[in-house]
Amino acid sequence: MCLINHMVEQEDRLNKAFAALADPTRRDMVARLASADATVGELAAPYDVSLQAVSKHLKVLEDAGLVHRSRDAQRRPVHLDAEVFDLMTKWIERYRREAEERFRRIDRLLAEMNQDQTEEERGAS
Amino acid sequence: MCLINHMVEQEDRLNKAFAALADPTRRDMVARLASADATVGELAAPYDVSLQAVSKHLKVLEDAGLVHRSRDAQRRPVHLDAEVFDLMTKWIERYRREAEERFRRIDRLLAEMNQDQTEEERGAS
DNA sequence: ACCGTATTCAACCTGACGGTTGACAACGGG
DNA sequence: CCCGTTGTCAACCGTCAGGTTGAATACGGT
Numbered sequence: 201m202c203l204i205n206h207m208v209e210q211e212d213r214l215n216k217a218f219a220a221l222a223d224p225t226r227r228d229m230v231a232r233l234a235s236a237d238a239t240v241g242e243l244a245a246p247y248d249v250s251l252q253a254v255s256k257h258l259k260v261l262e263d264a265g266l267v268h269r270s271r272d273a274q275r276r277p278v279h280l281d282a283e284v285f286d287l288m289t290k291w292i293e294r295y296r297r298e299a300e301e302r303f304r305r306i307d308r309l310l311a312e313m314n315q316d317q318t319e320e321e322r323g324a325s
Numbered sequence: 326m327c328l329i330n331h332m333v334e335q336e337d338r339l340n341k342a343f344a345a346l347a348d349p350t351r352r353d354m355v356a357r358l359a360s361a362d363a364t365v366g367e368l369a370a371p372y373d374v375s376l377q378a379v380s381k382h383l384k385v386l387e388d389a390g391l392v393h394r395s396r397d398a399q400r401r402p403v404h405l406d407a408e409v410f411d412l413m414t415k416w417i418e419r420y421r422r423e424a425e426e427r428f429r430r431i432d433r434l435l436a437e438m439n440q441d442q443t444e445e446e447r448g449a450s
Numbered sequence: 451a452c453c454g455t456a457t458t459c460a461a462c463c464t465g466a467c468g469g470t471t472g473a474c475a476a477c478g479g480g
Numbered sequence: 481c482c483c484g485t486t487g488t489c490a491a492c493c494g495t496c497a498g499g500t501t502g503a504a505t506a507c508g509g510t
Contacts, residue, residue: 211349218352222344223498224336227416234420235427240457253499255458260497274456274507282428285421289414291352295359296410302360303407348468365487378469380488385467399477399486452510459504467496474489480482 213265214291217284220264225249226257230266233280240276338390339416342409345389350374351382355391358405365401 221227229243244254258278261267265284269276346352354368369379383403386392390409394401 214352215347215349218343219347222340222347224340227339231420234423250500251457256498276457280424282421282424285417289417289421292410292414295356296407298359299405299407375470376487401487
């Protein structure tokens with residue numbers, strides 16, 4: 201029960217995390233936040249959109265657990281949270297590895313079949 | 326010029342790849358395709374949606390370069406392409422590492438400040 | 451106390467997404 | 481040759497994402 205809840209919850213986190221990073225503006229924000237915390241205004245500066253739009257983007261990142269906002273007077277400095285990244289890389293790497301392993305097996309199989317083929321030919325000639 | 330094109334193109338691939346994996350159905354498909362190729366019908370079986378919907382999902386995955394379809398009579402076997410995964414993990418890992426390194430530096434800084442603080446206190450007492 | 455700065459909230463618009471159904475294309479088996 | 485199987489295309493629909501603008505909130509400086 202608790203186990204299933206945990207899995208579903210993780211599903212949801214992955215949904216949100218991948219969706220959040222699907223937007224190039226948000227990916228750029230994350231990239232910049234990796235090297236330093238920043239306020240909403242600072243983050244908004246390079247982009248040609250309203251401050252409100254940036255605020256929305258930050259909310260998405262926050263809901264995805266990629267970021268959290270603290271407070272400093274009227275500023276709301278944004279700080280990157282790296283944990284969720286782990287979840288994503290684990291998911292990706294798991295299936296990438298599985299797939300690649302399978303490819304290797306298939307390659308080997310094909311190689312063996314070729315081997316047999318040539319041996320057969322040699323025998324027939 | 327070619328360099329910039331390349332970067333933009335990669336941006337676009339990341340957009341599509343992250344967006345594609347933001348959908349739990351599509352992630353599940355990828356998970357299943359990691360262990361074996363499958364036809365559209367086979368892929369559709371577990372889900373409670375029309376075959377057409379599944380076909381659309383596959384188109385999304387294909388456009389994202391995560392998958393490609395070959396042909397075998399009227400079947401269209403789907404095969405996972407692992408390359409794009411690399412692109413994603415590289416992106417994620419780059420910034421995760423950058424962020425974590427920064428955190429470590431901050432931790433060290435805080436530790437030093439604490440050290441100074443206690444030394445000061447010791448001196449004052 | 452007031453004003454300016456920094457940010458969010460609310461309402462709205464548009465386009466894309468995920469789903470449906472119905473028609474159509476392609477191919478092999480009997 | 482035709483029929484069933486497998487899958488795609490096209491049109492449509494409801495919902496949500498990302499953008500806008502305008503008002504509201506929260507705080508510090510003076």
